[in-house]
Amino acid sequence: MCRETYNEFRRLCQQHNLAATHQRQKIYEALVSRPGHYSPEEIYEQVKQDLPSISLATVYKNLKTFVHAGMLREVSPHHGSWRIDANRHPHHHLVCTHCRSITDLDFDSLAPVKLRVKLPTGFRLEKFTIEVQGICKACTAAETKQH
Amino acid sequence: MCRETYNEFRRLCQQHNLAATHQRQKIYEALVSRPGHYSPEEIYEQVKQDLPSISLATVYKNLKTFVHAGMLREVSPHHGSWRIDANRHPHHHLVCTHCRSITDLDFDSLAPVKLRVKLPTGFRLEKFTIEVQGICKACTAAETKQH
DNA sequence: AATCCTTTAATAACTATTATCATCTGATAA
């Protein structure tokens, strides 16, 4: 890990009250040192090259910790189970990043997407989908009730 | 199932060369008769009320069949494994609906999202994410090679 | 009604993820 990344890692851990362990260091490095959208399994394989005795559960736990702390993000908030949409009309989705509930948002609620550049050659565009991410009413209510 | 929905279902099955079985009818109905973004498990529970002996595998298989035929859509094209994104800069994603690969698209490649209406009260907006869905270069190439 | 081909139910198998718990380690203070 380059010194800059290392320092950033230490700083982030301190900031979030996390012990800066070897495992975390390597997991963090595996993600930030190369572009990509890796799965826990892939990170595990990568980190194992440096720390052969690391456990897959450790990778999962720390990825969760990092995401929860805001040090990393998940690519999509819909992960887990497959969801089917029977709404045939073009529309967008409101997605709660807390409870992951999904609500339809009328297509015309948002101005059409405008492409300012050419897409990579070879990519055959099908459609744009906009996700409006945030905290839903129910989760906001539950949150404020707690305090 | 109302007659209109039933006729549409028959028509869709015919159009896609699918036998119009009771199970398919009920699965289709469970989705289109009420708004929502249901999981296979939820559909299964719903359909079981009418067809107690239906198998969960049948639900999965038919949902896949319907999605593949274009009769229904999946809410999001990436399911499977959890993916982590270490790119701290705001950006969008190109997603291949075939191989599900993910590529970053610079934030400025698309004009900013414009909200034309108020969001539902209580929803606390965090951010907009745009997914650019289509077929990636590799998949297009593989496809044309086949023919 | 007979035939054929598709679909289904049951269930085993598999993949992805989480929980449990004994052991170990990083951070802090002495």
Add this chain to the structure above:
DNA sequence: TTATCAGATGATAATAGTTATTAAAGGATT
């Protein structure tokens, strides 16, 4: 440095979600 201890780790069992297999049943066509 070393002692201390909360928090982290590794091993693995458990669970959730999904897919594969196969014998039996059902729709479509004749």
